Amino acid sequence: MKFWKKLKHEQLKARIQEALLENVNFSNDASLGYPASKLDSKVFYDDAPFLKDAPTLQTYVANPNNIGCHTFGTSEKAFSGTQKIEKEVLNVLAVDIFKSEEDNFDGYIAPGGTEANIQAIWIFRNYFMNHFQANLNEIAIIASEDTHYSIPKAANLLQIEWIKIPVDFNKRNILISQLDILLTEAQSRNKKYFIVVSNLGTTMFGSVDNPEDYIQILEKYKVNYKLHIDGAYGGFVYPFSNENSLINFTNPKISSITIDAHKMLQAPYGTGVFICRKNLIKNVLTKEAEYVEGMDLTLCGSRSGANAVAVWMILFTYGPFSWFEKISILQMRTSFLCNELDKLKIDYFREPFMNIVTIKSKAIPNELAEKYSLVPQQHTNDNKWFKIVLMDHVEIEDLTNFIEDLRILYHEEKRLTN
Numbered sequence: 001m002k003f004w005k006k007l008k009h010e011q012l013k014a015r016i017q018e019a020l021l022e023n024v025n026f027s028n029d030a031s032l033g034y035p036a037s038k039l040d041s042k043v044f045y046d047d048a049p050f051l052k053d054a055p056t057l058q059t060y061v062a063n064p065n066n067i068g069c070h071t072f073g074t075s076e077k078a079f080s081g082t083q084k085i086e087k088e089v090l091n092v093l094a095v096d097i098f099k100s101e102e103d104n105f106d107g108y109i110a111p112g113g114t115e116a117n118i119q120a121i122w123i124f125r126n127y128f129m130n131h132f133q134a135n136l137n138e139i140a141i142i143a144s145e146d147t148h149y150s151i152p153k154a155a156n157l158l159q160i161e162w163i164k165i166p167v168d169f170n171k172r173n174i175l176i177s178q179l180d181i182l183l184t185e186a187q188s189r190n191k192k193y194f195i196v197v198s199n200l201g202t203t204m205f206g207s208v209d210n211p212e213d214y215i216q217i218l219e220k221y222k223v224n225y226k227l228h229i230d231g232a233y234g235g236f237v238y239p240f241s242n243e244n245s246l247i248n249f250t251n252p253k254i255s256s257i258t259i260d261a262h263k264m265l266q267a268p269y270g271t272g273v274f275i276c277r278k279n280l281i282k283n284v285l286t287k288e289a290e291y292v293e294g295m296d297l298t299l300c301g302s303r304s305g306a307n308a309v310a311v312w313m314i315l316f317t318y319g320p321f322s323w324f325e326k327i328s329i330l331q332m333r334t335s336f337l338c339n340e341l342d343k344l345k346i347d348y349f350r351e352p353f354m355n356i357v358t359i360k361s362k363a364i365p366n367e368l369a370e371k372y373s374l375v376p377q378q379h380t381n382d383n384k385w386f387k388i389v390l391m392d393h394v395e396i397e398d399l400t401n402f403i404e405d406l407r408i409l410y411h412e413e414k415r416l417t418n
């Protein structure tokens with residue numbers, strides 16, 4: 001690990017203080033031109049005594065705007081302190097976790113995984129248009145049927161077709177033969193450029209697509225493609241649970257990754273992360289953003305520097321080893337649940353390196369799903385799956401209570417059928 005380490009509370013505080021001192025101070029400095037200020041002091045007290053020990057809250061009150069992209073070109077001088085904090089976060093994610101070469105990536109903290117995914121598809125769509133004079137109807141997105149709905153949202157916004165690849169019902173892996181057929185068929189409809197989204201943890205199943213499944217078929221037909229990894233959910237799990245993971249920038253075919261800090265990392269909402277290889281993000285440069293120093297390469301525009309501080313605080317409070325330990329504990333809880341389900345002979349799906357267990361709905365009566373707030377695949381009568389996500393707050397006691405309720409039902413059902 002080159003950038004990621006564990007710091008003591010005093011060190012964390014001192015680093016954030018230093019960053020805030022580098023930013024404009026709306027209370028003291030003559031800053032006449034910004035359509036912004038610190039948070040309203042009638043509501044958000046900047047003299048509350050607890051703030052001095054709470055660097056993230058202090059940053060929220062100071063209200064920095066990390067607008068723009070700070071890995072590329074120049075940026076607004078007024079917020080250089082929190083921009084540096086953002087770069088430190090990106091270095092941990094891109095270099096230490098996802099194995100990019102140092103200074104060979106661009107990225108930013110987006111409002112969420114949806115924006116990070118749309119940003120990726122926007123960049124690649126424009127890349128094909130800028131470099132190959134592609135027409136919109138010659139470009140298509142390829143992603144599995146288990147892909148998050150942000151991908152069809154991107155398809156709709158960017159006006160490109162989504163080719164949905166079916167998955168095996170029980171194993172949730174993409175059907176390679178279907179991919180082959182659908183790609184051939186798309187080419188016959190004059191699709192020439194493909195944006196592939198490979199899941200590093202699907203929303204409902206936690207299933208992990210093997211990027212090589214896509215790569216082998218796309219290369220068989222020698223088509224022009226770009227590959228994005230949606231690690232919104234799995235990005236803070238899989239690289240730690242599977243030390244041999246190759247779903248990272250060591251694979252030259254992978255061009256970009258989404259990783260949400262507001263899911264597994266338990267950061268506040270507004271902390272999706274987008275990272276791509278160098279020389280790609282310029283495809284979405286909005287030159288008209290002339291009043292922003294360095295102009296804008298992001299979809300959202302203004303975004304809080306406090307979000308960067310929140311993610312930085314979590315990463316540097318844990319450090320890599322404590323984070324690994326946390327993920328290992330969640331993996332153990334997940335395995336515990338799976339063992340108990342095995343004993344009851346209840347069917348479920350679990351990707352071995354992930355902490356989501358998705359149970360076939362026929363084993364779960366609706367009252368139980370409601371009691372334990374299980375999430376259905378569909379809010380309709382023909383729902384086939386319910387998921388349990390082994391987050392930090394889902395403890396062994398919760399799982400044993402759930403299993404006990406299931407066992408009672410199971411015996412009851414057996415008694416009635418005998």
Ligand SMILES: Cc1ncc(COP(=O)(O)O)c(C=O)c1O
Nearest residue numbers: 112113114148201202203232233
């Ligand atoms: C795999 C995946 N991608 C993208 C998203 C979208 O993230 P957000 O809700 O932060 O926009 C989610 C959200 O659940 C997700 O699970």
